[in-house]
Amino acid sequence: MDDPLISQLLSPAEHVYGESDLVLMKKAYINEKAAPELLEYQSDLLARLQDQVHNQEDTVANTDSSDAEGSLVRAIWRLELARAKHLLRAYLRTRLHKLERHVTAVLDDPGMQAHLSPLELQYAKDYFIKTGLHLKDAVTAHLPEEFNSLVRQSNVSEGHDMLSAPDLDAHVFVRVLEDRGAINLDPEGDDVVELNKDDLYVIRYQPIRELLKDKWVELV
Amino acid sequence: MDPLLSPYELEFFAEDEIVKIVPNFSLPTFSHSAIKCIGGVFGPFKPNIPVEVPIWLAVALQKRNNCRILQPEWLNTEALQDALDQEKNTAAVFQRLPFHYLEISKILFVHAKEAFGTDLLKVKELVGDICKVRLSKVNAGLQVLQGPMTVKLNNLSAAECNVIRPFFQGALDRFHLLASMETTTYPGNDDFENEDLNAQPQRHMLATA
Amino acid sequence: MAAGAGPGSRKGGDYYSLDAVLAEETLIPCIFKVGSRGVGRALDPSSGSEDVKPRAAAELPLWMLQPLTSREMLSVKVPRWYGEKMRRKIQAGAGVENLRLRCPYFYNVALALHSIDGAPSVADLVISTFRSRYKEILTKAHANESAKEMVRIEALLSIEEAALFNAGRASVDALNRWRFGGRAVPTRPSAKRRLDGGSVNGTR
Numbered sequence: 001m002d003d004p005l006i007s008q009l010l011s012p013a014e015h016v017y018g019e020s021d022l023v024l025m026k027k028a029y030i031n032e033k034a035a036p037e038l039l040e041y042q043s044d045l046l047a048r049l050q051d052q053v054h055n056q057e058d059t060v061a062n063t064d065s066s067d068a069e070g071s072l073v074r075a076i077w078r079l080e081l082a083r084a085k086h087l088l089r090a091y092l093r094t095r096l097h098k099l100e101r102h103v104t105a106v107l108d109d110p111g112m113q114a115h116l117s118p119l120e121l122q123y124a125k126d127y128f129i130k131t132g133l134h135l136k137d138a139v140t141a142h143l144p145e146e147f148n149s150l151v152r153q154s155n156v157s158e159g160h161d162m163l164s165a166p167d168l169d170a171h172v173f174v175r176v177l178e179d180r181g182a183i184n185l186d187p188e189g190d191d192v193v194e195l196n197k198d199d200l201y202v203i204r205y206q207p208i209r210e211l212l213k214d215k216w217v218e219l220v
Numbered sequence: 221m222d223p224l225l226s227p228y229e230l231e232f233f234a235e236d237e238i239v240k241i242v243p244n245f246s247l248p249t250f251s252h253s254a255i256k257c258i259g260g261v262f263g264p265f266k267p268n269i270p271v272e273v274p275i276w277l278a279v280a281l282q283k284r285n286n287c288r289i290l291q292p293e294w295l296n297t298e299a300l301q302d303a304l305d306q307e308k309n310t311a312a313v314f315q316r317l318p319f320h321y322l323e324i325s326k327i328l329f330v331h332a333k334e335a336f337g338t339d340l341l342k343v344k345e346l347v348g349d350i351c352k353v354r355l356s357k358v359n360a361g362l363q364v365l366q367g368p369m370t371v372k373l374n375n376l377s378a379a380e381c382n383v384i385r386p387f388f389q390g391a392l393d394r395f396h397l398l399a400s401m402e403t404t405t406y407p408g409n410d411d412f413e414n415e416d417l418n419a420q421p422q423r424h425m426l427a428t429a
Numbered sequence: 430m431a432a433g434a435g436p437g438s439r440k441g442g443d444y445y446s447l448d449a450v451l452a453e454e455t456l457i458p459c460i461f462k463v464g465s466r467g468v469g470r471a472l473d474p475s476s477g478s479e480d481v482k483p484r485a486a487a488e489l490p491l492w493m494l495q496p497l498t499s500r501e502m503l504s505v506k507v508p509r510w511y512g513e514k515m516r517r518k519i520q521a522g523a524g525v526e527n528l529r530l531r532c533p534y535f536y537n538v539a540l541a542l543h544s545i546d547g548a549p550s551v552a553d554l555v556i557s558t559f560r561s562r563y564k565e566i567l568t569k570a571h572a573n574e575s576a577k578e579m580v581r582i583e584a585l586l587s588i589e590e591a592a593l594f595n596a597g598r599a600s601v602d603a604l605n606r607w608r609f610g611g612r613a614v615p616t617r618p619s620a621k622r623r624l625d626g627g628s629v630n631g632t633r
Contacts, residue, residue: 202370202389322608359568366564387593391567397536398552
């Protein structure tokens with residue numbers, strides 16, 4: 001177990017730290033917080049980080065703290081664990097918040113449903129059923145049949161027009177991670193923007209949506 | 221829940237940035253006198269040998285009197301005076317500072333006062349002046365917005381992005397929404413063809429680097 | 430229920446937006462193209478008749494317009510707050526107009542009207558209004574204006590503008606609170622709070 005340890009010690013701290021799952025988690029959280037829509041659930045990252053947290057908790061429990069050395073190291077481990085858990089919670093809570101806001105639009109779209117973890121999907125369904133029952137009780141049960149849907153304003157509506165969908169035209173702050181060259185901001189290609197590494201833009205979310213997914217850019 | 225990041229969250233993020241410390245301890249029973257954490261391996265810790273660690277660790281050690289935090293190179297009076305002069309002399313460009321320069325300096329001003337010695341007040345003042353100049357440049361840039369645009373803000377810091385975010389995003393969203401009336405007629409039920417066509421695009425360089 | 434006249438409905442939108450619902454309550458001047466029986470007092474309680482005659486003028490809430498215009502029952506007139514007089518005032522100085530008094534949802538109502546077939550479009554007017562007011566007064570959200578000036582500005586703003594303006598103020602206040610600690614700079618500064626509010630710049 002010492003070999004990777006040595007190689008990690010030989011590289012600059014920034015480098016070691018820059019690659020950790022904690023940093024990836026932080027970026028995932030910032031992206032989630034800044035994006036108007038619910039992003040893809042980072043299942044691998046979450047699983048890895050949760051594993052690391054559990055292992056570290058075991059290590060802390062098994063480390064003797066009767067001497068000064070052990071107690072110092074345990075205190076540091078605990079502190080880092082608290083930070084990691086804070087980040088995990090913030091990420092999950094931000095997602096739940098967005099999920100509640102856009103629950104009808106998410107459940108209406110199989111593509112969006114695929115962005116959820118199994119637990120989140122269950123939560124979304126439960127949430128929709130509970131709020132739906134309440135809305136039926138309080139409002140729509142008292143309306144004529146043609147107006148009592150929870151997803152269509154009336155039975156002449158052509159689609160689901162009572163959804164609460166994210167605004168993909170909202171502007172976001174993005175940082176460019178890799179040189180990407182020119183991208184089109186509109187389908188006609190009349191408006192082109194040059195994305196070079198480290199550029200920081202305020203830009204509409206829609207044109208950079210795929211670039212965010214493919215990690216050409218990150219949100220700030 | 222607030223849809224935006226708070227300055228305190230940015231400070232939390234900034235605590236991952238790296239500073240140099242001088243420890244006064246070693247960890248003889250730990251491999252390489254280092255601490256294996258989730259976020260990486262930190263150390264080796266040896267008395268009087270400077271080592272790079274994240275700020276949260278530096279502050280924790282400092283609070284236990286286990287280390288001395290060193291003044292970062294960019295955070296001394298000469299470097300800051302240079303940055304301030306440059307910042308004043310270049311209206312269209314932001315100087316390259318650490319992305320979390322405000323957060324890092326705030327943390328160190330509280331937890332590593334000793335690192336700055338007699339310069340503490342001067343350093344604080346310079347950071348404040350730099351922030352002031354940069355924010356007034358940002359505001360001057362905001363003034364020239366006239367419609368839907370993509371804006372380049374290279375080298376703007378985390379806290380600066382965050383402070384202009386609600387207003388800037390809100391204004392651009394509104395410009396974009398209003399401009400959508402200008403060149404399209406309402407497409408009736410065919411919403412999907414209505415994406416993006418609208419605005420007369422303009423590029424606005426608030427600052428280029 | 431509103432027939433998709435909400436400003437956000439263009440994109441699928443936010444059905445539960447309270448502001449969208451309130452904007453749709455705005456009364457818009459209309460002329461009936463055909464007569465309608467039995468709805469006179471429902472539309473206008475002061476009406477002398479149960480029936481509405483052809484060419485009768487009425488003020489109807491925004492949400493009612495789309496279904497009626499699509500049935501060719503109604504023609505929509507330009508509301509006075511988008512009229513010629515307003516146009517001249519905006520040209521003379523958009524920053525002094527009190528939009529809150531004229532039409533609290535000045536922009537969202539225009540967006541909704543734009544989406545109604547056959548309704549007059551006032552796009553150019555509201556776009557130039559926003560452009561001017563953005564520069565003249567909205568950007569002061571981030572400026573170092575006195576509390577009195579901020580209150581004066583806020584009273585002039587439409588609800589859409591006020592949301593933007595206050596969001597700008599709030600983030601500046603949040604940054605200052607974080608940087609300088611102590612008493613928060615109040616979001617809506619009043620002279621009284623200022624007097625007993627202590628230092629807002631004192632470092633800890």
